[in-house]
Structure formats: C-alpha cells, structure tokens
Amino acid sequence: MNNLHNTTAWHRLLNCLLALTLTTVGSALYAKDLYAQDMVAIKDAWVRPSAPGQDVGAAYMTLVSTQNASLVHAESNVTKSVEIHSMTMQNGVMKMRMLENLALSANKPYKLEPGGFHLMLFDLKQPLVEGQQVEFELTFKSDDTKSDNTKSDNTKSDNTKSDNTKSKQKLFKQKITVPVKAPASDEADQHGHEHHHH
Numbered sequence: 001m002n003n004l005h006n007t008t009a010w011h012r013l014l015n016c017l018l019a020l021t022l023t024t025v026g027s028a029l030y031a032k033d034l035y036a037q038d039m040v041a042i043k044d045a046w047v048r049p050s051a052p053g054q055d056v057g058a059a060y061m062t063l064v065s066t067q068n069a070s071l072v073h074a075e076s077n078v079t080k081s082v083e084i085h086s087m088t089m090q091n092g093v094m095k096m097r098m099l100e101n102l103a104l105s106a107n108k109p110y111k112l113e114p115g116g117f118h119l120m121l122f123d124l125k126q127p128l129v130e131g132q133q134v135e136f137e138l139t140f141k142s143d144d145t146k147s148d149n150t151k152s153d154n155t156k157s158d159n160t161k162s163d164n165t166k167s168k169q170k171l172f173k174q175k176i177t178v179p180v181k182a183p184a185s186d187e188a189d190q191h192g193h194e195h196h197h198h
Contacts, residue, residue, distance in 0.1 A: 040065045040104070040140055045178040050128040057121040057128045059136065059178060060112045065104040072101045073139035074119055081122040087115055101141070114183060132180040140172050
C-alpha cells in the first residue's frame with residue numbers, strides 16, 4: 001500500500017508541476033505578445049485582392065516602433081512563403097528586391113505601400129478575394145542598446161569604456177488580422193510589377 005500511495009502522490013506532484021510550468025510558459029508568451037504590441041504599432045493594414053490566374057499577392061501597412069527594431073520575418077495563413085520586398089525606380093525601370101529585414105527607427109512611421117516596401121505572398125493556397133480576412137504573424141527584433149559608462153572606473157582607458165556599451169536583441173512576435181480590399185486609384189497606379197517577380 002505504501003508503494004501505491006507513494007506512486008499516487010508522485011503523480012499528483014508531477015501534475016502540479018506540469019500545470020505550474022504550462023501556466024508560467026503561457027504567461028510568458030502572453031507577455032511577449034503584449035510587449036510586441038507595445039513596441040510596434042501596426043496601422044492601416046490591407047491586402048490587395050489577387051489577380052485572376054495569379055498565385056501571388058501583396059500586403060501593406062504602416063509600422064511605428066517605440067524603439068530601434070527590425071521586421072525580420074512574416075508568416076500568413078494563406079501562404080507558406082512571405083517575403084519583405086522593396087521597390088525602387090532605376091533608370092525609368094521599377095526594380096524589386098527581397099530584403100532580409102526592414103530596419104525601423106524609433107518613433108518613425110514606415111509605410112509599406114504600393115511602389116515601395118511591401119510584403120509579398122507567394123504560392124497562395126487560394127485566391128485573395130475582397131472582404132476576406134488574412135492572418136499574419138510578424139516577428140520583430142528589438143535593438144536595445146544601452147550605455148553603461150556610469151559604472152566604469154575613471155582610471156580605465158577610453159577603449160575599455162567602449163566595451164560597456166551593450167546591445168541586447170530580442171525577438172517578439174505579433175499577430176494581426178488584415179482585410180483584403182481593393183486599392184485606391186492612386187495606389188492602383190503603383191501596382192506595376194509587384195506581382196511578376198519572385
């Protein structure tokens with residue numbers, strides 16, 4: 001009986017520990033999402049309806065970060081491939097290229113818009129129709145650089161002091177739901193080659 005009692009008590013202890021761990025992890029994830037929303041404001045997000053016969057799309061939005069950060073990754077429920085792209089005019093030709101990340105300076109709005117930065121959606125699972133809702137998960141990397149010269153010893157050289165500037169980078173994810181809607185007339189004029197490059 002003692003062995004049975006001990007086994008039951010052990011199971012109860014394990015269950016308590018598991019519940020505590022799950023609660024802690026859940027709280028940490030929730031806090032992480034909250035922090036991302038506090039760090040980066042996402043406004044005026046929209047997705048362009050896909051053209052007939054096309055399996056690519058584009059998403060636009062305005063990003064405002066409270067600190068220096070970068071958009072480093074994006075995922076969506078309508079595709080397995082989302083890329084950050086930029087468009088520039090070179091010698092009268094619109095050029096589009098993929099970016100590894102999009103740097104965001106603190107408190108400066110960055111517009112992802114037709115003819116400029118945007119998110120490209122490749123190999124769509126289904127056509128994007130006006131009125132549809134598209135889910136995104138954006139991953140940001142904060143660049144929290146702090147100078148800690150106050151603790152340095154005055155007898156140390158300037159070279160040593162420079163080592164006290166530490167850069168802490170953390171990843172934060174943010175989920176958003178974005179409507180599919182037709183572009184305004186001036187935005188439609190910028191459509192150009194956005195759906196023709198991979």
